[in-house]
Structures are given as C-alpha cells and as structure tokens.
Amino acid sequence: MAKVCPPECLQIVLSGCCLLRIEEETVANDQRVLAHVSCEEARTYIRGVNAHHAEGTKKIRMQMRGCFACMLLGVVLYGVGLGVWVEEKRLRCEGRPCGLGEDPLVDKCCIFWCCGNEMRTSPVRARRLRAPPKKKKKKKGGPAAHPDGHKLKTRPDDHWDVWANETYFGITERCSLYDEKPPDDHTKRDAKYDCTSCPASLLDEEDENKVGCRTMFEGKATEHEVWWPFLFIAVWALPIFVLVRLLCALKSANHRLYAEAFEDWRARGIVTHVQFQGAVHRKHGKDTPNYLRLYFPAGQAVEPVITGTVVHAAAVLRKQ
Numbered sequence: 001m002a003k004v005c006p007p008e009c010l011q012i013v014l015s016g017c018c019l020l021r022i023e024e025e026t027v028a029n030d031q032r033v034l035a036h037v038s039c040e041e042a043r044t045y046i047r048g049v050n051a052h053h054a055e056g057t058k059k060i061r062m063q064m065r066g067c068f069a070c071m072l073l074g075v076v077l078y079g080v081g082l083g084v085w086v087e088e089k090r091l092r093c094e095g096r097p098c099g100l101g102e103d104p105l106v107d108k109c110c111i112f113w114c115c116g117n118e119m120r121t122s123p124v125r126a127r128r129l130r131a132p133p134k135k136k137k138k139k140k141g142g143p144a145a146h147p148d149g150h151k152l153k154t155r156p157d158d159h160w161d162v163w164a165n166e167t168y169f170g171i172t173e174r175c176s177l178y179d180e181k182p183p184d185d186h187t188k189r190d191a192k193y194d195c196t197s198c199p200a201s202l203l204d205e206e207d208e209n210k211v212g213c214r215t216m217f218e219g220k221a222t223e224h225e226v227w228w229p230f231l232f233i234a235v236w237a238l239p240i241f242v243l244v245r246l247l248c249a250l251k252s253a254n255h256r257l258y259a260e261a262f263e264d265w266r267a268r269g270i271v272t273h274v275q276f277q278g279a280v281h282r283k284h285g286k287d288t289p290n291y292l293r294l295y296f297p298a299g300q301a302v303e304p305v306i307t308g309t310v311v312h313a314a315a316v317l318r319k320q
Contacts, residue, residue: 005293014290018061018250021050022292032296036270049261056257060250067239067246074236081229091150091217092224093189103160110219112178112191113152113163116200117211119173150193152218163218172211174199180215190224191215251278258292272297 005011010030014020027033028042037045091112098109152175156168163175180195182188198213254276262274275293 006295008296008298010294010296012292012294014292016290018064019054019057020254020290021053022046027294033270036268045265049258052261053254053257056260057250057253060246060253064243064246064250067243070239071236074232074234074239077235078229078232081232085226085229087185087224087226089193089223089225090186091191091193091215091221092187093217094220094222097188098160098219101160104219105160108219110217110221111160112221113175113216113218114178114180114195114198114213115152115163115175115216116172116198117214118170118200119175119214119216150214150216150223151221152216160218163216171203172200175216178215191217254278254290262294269297271295 010027010032012022012026014022024043024046027046028039033042093110096109098104098107098111102109102111104111152163155162156165159165162168164177166174169175176197176199178191178195179197180192182190183192186192193215195213195215200211201213203210258274258276262271265271266273272295274295277288277291277293279290280288
C-alpha cells in the first residue's frame with residue numbers, strides 16, 4: 001500500500017483500538033460521496049458499516065478480554081504464591097526435633113548439627129558416616145559417599161553427642177549443635193543447608209586447615225521445598241501466545257469486514273475498492289493510526305489526503 005493517499009481516495013482515521021469506528025461526518029461531507037447519495041443516507045450507511053464491524057469482531061474481542069482476565073488472575077495468583085506458599089530448599093525433620101540430651105536413634109526425633117566440610121570429604125569416614133546416593137550403583141570397595149548429602153550415618157560409639165567428640169573427629173570435621181538464627185519462614189523443624197558455627201569456623205583465616213561448615217542431621221529428616229506456585233506462571237504466560245494469535249486474526253478480520261461492508265457501494269459504483277491499514281508503531285519516528293481508504297472512480301479526485309475532516313478543493317484553491 002502506498003504511503004501517500006492518491007488523489008482519488010479518501011483516507012479516514014479510525015477511532016478506537018480493537019473496536020474500530022468510522023466517523024460519520026468524514027464520509028457524509030465528502031463531495032464524491034454526495035454526488036451519489038444524500039448526506040443522511042451516507043450517515044446511515046456508515047452506521048451500518050460500524051455495526052457490521054462490531055458484530056464481526058465481537059467473538060475475537062470477547063476472547064481477548066478472556067486472555068487479559070487470565071493474565072490478571074495469573075499475576076495475582078503468582079504474587080500470592082510467592083509470598084505465601086513458596087518455600088525455599090531446606091532440611092526438615094519428619095517428626096519432632098530432639099530436645100537437649102535426647103537420642104534421635106532412641107527417642108524417634110531428629111537433631112541438626114553444624115559440621116566441618118572435612119566430615120564430607122574424608123575418604124574413610126565418608127564411606128562410614130554418609131549415606132550412599134540414591135539410585136546409584138555400588139562402586140568397588142563399598143558405597144561411595146554422597147558429595148551433597150547431609151545425613152550422619154554409623155556412629156563411632158553409642159553417645160548421641162559423639163559428633164562433637166575430639167576423640168573421633170578433628171577440628172575440620174567435628175560438629176557442634178546447629179544454632180543458626182532461622183529465617184522468618186522457617187519452623188523449629190527446619191534448618192538451612194549451610195551454617196557457620198562449626199568448630200572449624202574458629203580457625204584463623206590464614207590457617208591452611210580452615211574449612212567451611214555445612215548442616216548435617218541424624219534421625220529422620222528430608223530435603224524440603226515448595227515450588228508448585230511457580231506453575232502459576234503458565235496462567236499468565238500462555239494467554240500471551242493466544243493473544244498474539246487473536247491480534248493476527250483481528251487484523252485479518254478488519255480487511256474482510258470492511259470489504260464486505262462497502263460491497264453495496266462498490267456494486268453501485270460509488271467506490272471502486274477499500275483498503276484497511278493497521279496501526280504501525282515505530283521505535284524512531286511518529287506512529288501511524290488505523291485508517292481506511294475509500295477509492296473512487298477516476299475523475300473524482302479532490303485534495304489528495306484527508307484525515308478525520310474533509311477539506312474541499314475549492315477552499316484549497318482560494319488559499320492559493
């Protein structure tokens with residue numbers, strides 16, 4: 001489509017966004033239209049064109065409203081889910097946490113410890129103290145230590161506090177009771193994966209033996225996480241794809257509906273054809289709105305471009 005409207009056409013800026021509307025006066029006051037129909041008949045005809053477009057796009061517009069409603073609902077549910085239901089990864093006792101002096105293997109509770117990372121990396125104690133990884137074949141020489149495990153296994157003796165005993169563990173391995181300040185969303189049954197109060201943390205920064213700490217447990221505890229509220233992303237993301245398809249369908253319907261609406265005038269020779277141009281949004285430069293072009297038979301040309309209001313050729317000549 002040409003950027004400049006040729007002399008034999010009337011360019012009409014359409015008002016509205018999805019429900020487009022032709023201003024009656026723009027067409028009813030055009031001399032090329034008045035040469036065939038009266039002003040009132042032209043207004044009545046344009047009302048019918050607007051009604052035909054509204055009826056033809058009604059289903060698409062209703063579906064678009066449904067998409068916007070789903071997007072709004074999804075955003076609300078996602079926001080509520082993040083604030084209320086989502087729980088980050090943590091360790092959680094399956095039963096109750098042990099009290100001071102209670103043995104998790106006897107009292108059916110669980111206890112959290114803050115241990116040096118060497119408890120994890122010792123090639124001998126790793127096999128003895130750590131649970132093997134799930135669904136992993138046994139290697140030659142016994143089960144391998146799980147590099148990310150948190151469970152203490154196979155005590156060196158029967159005391160519940162043996163993990164803090166210097167007789168069995170050096171400072172880079174030894175544990176202390178977990179006493180980290182819990183985040184706001186943690187319960188008494190929860191513990192973070194990392195900690196800072198193990199005996200190894202007392203070593204100087206310059207000490208080559210200094211290692212980090214990690215949370216470990218004895219008894220029945222599992223890794224806990226609540227992530228399902230993130231599924232609400234689909235509730236507002238999927239309608240975006242549907243909305244794009246509906247916008248394409250609406251643009252195609254605009255071309256068809258305006259061609260159908262002006263079919264009577266085309267058959268009577270008032271116009272030869274109509275063209276719809278959708279709005280164009282430019283990053284740099286001025287945006288162009290939705291507009292419709294009515295092409296008249298040759299020899300009925302007036303001022304080349306008419307947008308919104310009618311400019312008579314005689315008035316233009318007087319100004320010159």
